[in-house]
Amino acid sequence: MQRVLRVTGWSFLGLASLVALFLVYQLFITDLLNARSQAIATEELEFTLVARRAAIEVAPTSTTTTQPVENPEPLPDPLPELFLEPEAPMGTPFGRIVIGKIGLDAVLFEGVDRETLQLGPGHMPGTPLPGQPGNAVISGHRTTYGRPFFDLDQMVIGDSISVETALGTSIYTIRQILVVRPTDVWVTDPIDGAWLTLTTCNPKFSAAERLIIQAELSDGPNLDYVSSLTASVLRAAA
């Protein structure tokens, strides 16, 4: 009997140690790993931005539309210039996201696979890059790996998000905050205008849901172009 008690006690102690080790790893060690990745990426980003600035294209504005529009009103010709930068290679840094209200200042990476999100917030391939027309989607960890989006639930409609890429700095204003299921892929669908969608796990310490923040471009290199298109779409719909 005493032997059974002793074995059970040691088993529980072992299990408790494992859980404690797990929590230390997830809540502290992953933060250290991420801090190192971000420090390296910050240095790399300086060089990357210089190279990417040289690759910026100005789209031919009199023929370019980003959204199919039925019976469009004549667009102003020429449209304001549309600046486009090429998508970055997977897993590489290409920009920086800053949200002063929650103290976020993190290097952005291309990709939303497990390894990339461990480095920092990641841009979902196939969606436009921040600053460009459409719906740019960025995902980030909530409670581990530097927890970039830990306080995202403190944001309210009207708050600002700043994203710096090779194009320059684009400012977004939050228009919508949602909680959806992880399978609600519609939040990544294209939207008229230029939008930024941030996605993270919800609630904290659970991956059961997704907290979604959708913000509209309110300042940046492509604002004039996007405003012209949006005005045209609104006129056509009227």
Added chain:
Amino acid sequence: MTRGQRVTVWIVGILAGLVLLYFLFEWAGALLDSGGAIP
């Protein structure tokens, strides 16, 4: 089993345990915070 072999077995066992623990923690960690991506 010689002393050298015993030490080798211990080292290999500990390394294998650490690798197993890493994958276990990563798997369990994804339940806490999967990264927030929309599949």
